[in-house]
Amino acid sequence: MIALLIRDLRLALRAGGGFGLGLAFFLIVTVLVPFSVGPQQALLGSIAAGVLWLGALLACLLSLDRLLALDYEDGTLDLLLTAPLPLEAVVSIKALAHWLTTGLPLVLAAPVLGVLLNLPGGGFFWLVVSLALGTPALSVIGTFGAALTVGIKRGGLLLSLLVLPLYVPTLIFGAEAARRGAAGLDPQTPVLMLAGITFATIALMPFASAAVLRMGLR
Amino acid sequence: MALLVSDLSLARGGVPVLTGLNFRLEPGRALILRGPNGSGKTTLLRTIAGLQPPLEGQISGAEDRIAYAAHADGLKAMLSVAENLAFWAQVFGNSDISPALDAYALHPLRNRLAGTLSAGQKRRLGLSRLMVTGRPIWVLDEPTVSLDSDAVRLFADAVRGHLSAGGSALMATHIDLGLDADVLDIAPFRAASTSRVGASDEAFL
Numbered sequence: 001m002i003a004l005l006i007r008d009l010r011l012a013l014r015a016g017g018g019f020g021l022g023l024a025f026f027l028i029v030t031v032l033v034p035f036s037v038g039p040q041q042a043l044l045g046s047i048a049a050g051v052l053w054l055g056a057l058l059a060c061l062l063s064l065d066r067l068l069a070l071d072y073e074d075g076t077l078d079l080l081l082t083a084p085l086p087l088e089a090v091v092s093i094k095a096l097a098h099w100l101t102t103g104l105p106l107v108l109a110a111p112v113l114g115v116l117l118n119l120p121g122g123g124f125f126w127l128v129v130s131l132a133l134g135t136p137a138l139s140v141i142g143t144f145g146a147a148l149t150v151g152i153k154r155g156g157l158l159l160s161l162l163v164l165p166l167y168v169p170t171l172i173f174g175a176e177a178a179r180r181g182a183a184g185l186d187p188q189t190p191v192l193m194l195a196g197i198t199f200a201t202i203a204l205m206p207f208a209s210a211a212v213l214r215m216g217l218r
Numbered sequence: 219m220a221l222l223v224s225d226l227s228l229a230r231g232g233v234p235v236l237t238g239l240n241f242r243l244e245p246g247r248a249l250i251l252r253g254p255n256g257s258g259k260t261t262l263l264r265t266i267a268g269l270q271p272p273l274e275g276q277i278s279g280a281e282d283r284i285a286y287a288a289h290a291d292g293l294k295a296m297l298s299v300a301e302n303l304a305f306w307a308q309v310f311g312n313s314d315i316s317p318a319l320d321a322y323a324l325h326p327l328r329n330r331l332a333g334t335l336s337a338g339q340k341r342r343l344g345l346s347r348l349m350v351t352g353r354p355i356w357v358l359d360e361p362t363v364s365l366d367s368d369a370v371r372l373f374a375d376a377v378r379g380h381l382s383a384g385g386s387a388l389m390a391t392h393i394d395l396g397l398d399a400d401v402l403d404i405a406p407f408r409a410a411s412t413s414r415v416g417a418s419d420e421a422f423l
Contacts, residue, residue: 002308003304003305003308003309004305004309007294007297007301007305010297010301011294011296011297014296014297015296016296017296073290074290074291074292074293074294075288075289075290075291075292076292076294078269078286078288078290078292079286079288079292079306079347080309081268081269082267082268082269082284082285082286083309083310084282084309084310084311085309217269217270218269218270218271
C-alpha cells in the first residue's frame with residue numbers, strides 16, 4: 001500500500017503528472033475575482049470565504065478524471081485487481097494521493113490568496129481549518145465519481161455532473177464555517193457538521209468506489 | 219495444487235462465447251490455448267484471473283495464485299524500468315528485482331524511463347513483472363506480441379525456468395515457443411449462439 005502511495009505521488013510530481021494543475025487554477029480564479037467584482041474592499045471581504053471555497057472545490061474537480069482513468073488505460077487497474085491488495089485499500093490510497101497532491105496544496109495556498117480577497121483577519125484560521133477538514137471529503141467523493149466513470153472514454157463531463165451534487169453538503173458547511181469565522185461568529189456547528197461529513201465519507205465511500213469499480217471492469 | 223476448470227461457460231458483452239469447458243493444469247506444466255480471433259481466449263484468461271465472473275461452472279486453485287499479463291502491460295511512462303518493476307514487486311510483497319531484470323536482459327535499461335522504451339522492450343518489462351509476483355500460475359494473453367526472436371527465446375527460457383521450479387503457465391499464443399506444452403483448441407467449445415453481435419474484441423485492441 002505504501003508502494004502504491006509512493007508511486008502515485010512520484011507520478012504526480014513528474015512531468016505531465018498534473019501536480020500544480022489544481023493549484024494554478026485556484027490561483028487564477030482568486031486573482032481574477034477582484035478584477036471582475038471591482039475594488040470594493042467591504043464586498044470582497046464578505047464574499048472572500050465563499051469564493052475561496054468554491055475555487056478550491058473546482059480545483060479539486062479538475063484533476064479527478066485522471067485519478068483512475070490513466071491506470072485503466074494502461075492496464076494497471078486490471079493488474080491491481082489480481083494483486084493481493086484489497087480494492088478498497090487501492091481506492092483509499094488513490095484518494096489519499098489525490099488529496100496530498102491537490103487538496104493539501106490548496107489548504108496551504110488559501111490563506112495567501114485570502115489576502116488578495118481582503119479576507120478579515122479572524123477568518124484565516126477558520127478558512128484553513130474548514131478547508132483542511134473538507135478537502136479530504138472532496139477527494140474521497142471524487143474517487144467514487146472516477147470509479148463510476150472509469151470505463152467511459154472522455155468521461156470528464158459525466159464525472160463532473162455526478163460528483164458536483166455530492167459536493168454540495170461539503171461546500172455548504174465548509175463555506176459557512178469559513179464565513180462565520182470571517183464574520184466573527186461562532187463556527188462550531190458547521191465545523192462539526194463538516195467533520196462529520198468528511199469522516200463518514202472516508203469510512204463509507206471506499207466500499208462504494210471498490211464495488212462500482214469491480215462492476216465496471218467486468 | 220492444480221488449476222481445475224470444470225463445465226465453464228463464459229460470456230463476453232452479455233453474449234455467451236464458450237460453454238462446457240474442462241481442463242486441468244498441473245504444477246510444472248504449460249497449457250497453450252489456440253483458437254481463431256474472437257473465439258474467447260482473452261475472455262477465458264480474464265475469467266481465470268478473476269477479472270470477470272463465469273456464467274456457469276467452477277474454477278478451483280486460482281485464488282491468489284495467478285499472475286496475469288494482458289495486452290496492456292500496466293507500465294507508467296514517467297517511471298524508470300527499475301521503478302516500474304520495484305513497484306510491482308512491492309505490491310506482491312517481494313523486493314528483489316534483479317532476477318527479473320537478468321531474465322529479460324533489462325539491466326542496461328534499468329534507469330531509462332519506460333516511456334522511452336521501444337514496443338518490444340516494454341513488452342519485455344511487462345513480462346519480467348511476472349517474475350517479481352512470486353505467483354505460481356502465469357496467465358498470459360499473447361505474450362510474444364512485438365517481441366523479436368531473441369526476446370522470444372528469453373521469454374521461453376523464463377517460462378521453462380518457472381515450470382521447472384514447480385510453477386505452471388496458461389497462455390494464448392500463436393507461435394511455437396519450443397516448450398513441452400499441452401495444447402487446448404477452444405474452437406469446439408464455442409457457445410451455440412444465434413447472434414454474436416457485440417461480442418467483438420473491440421475493447422481489447
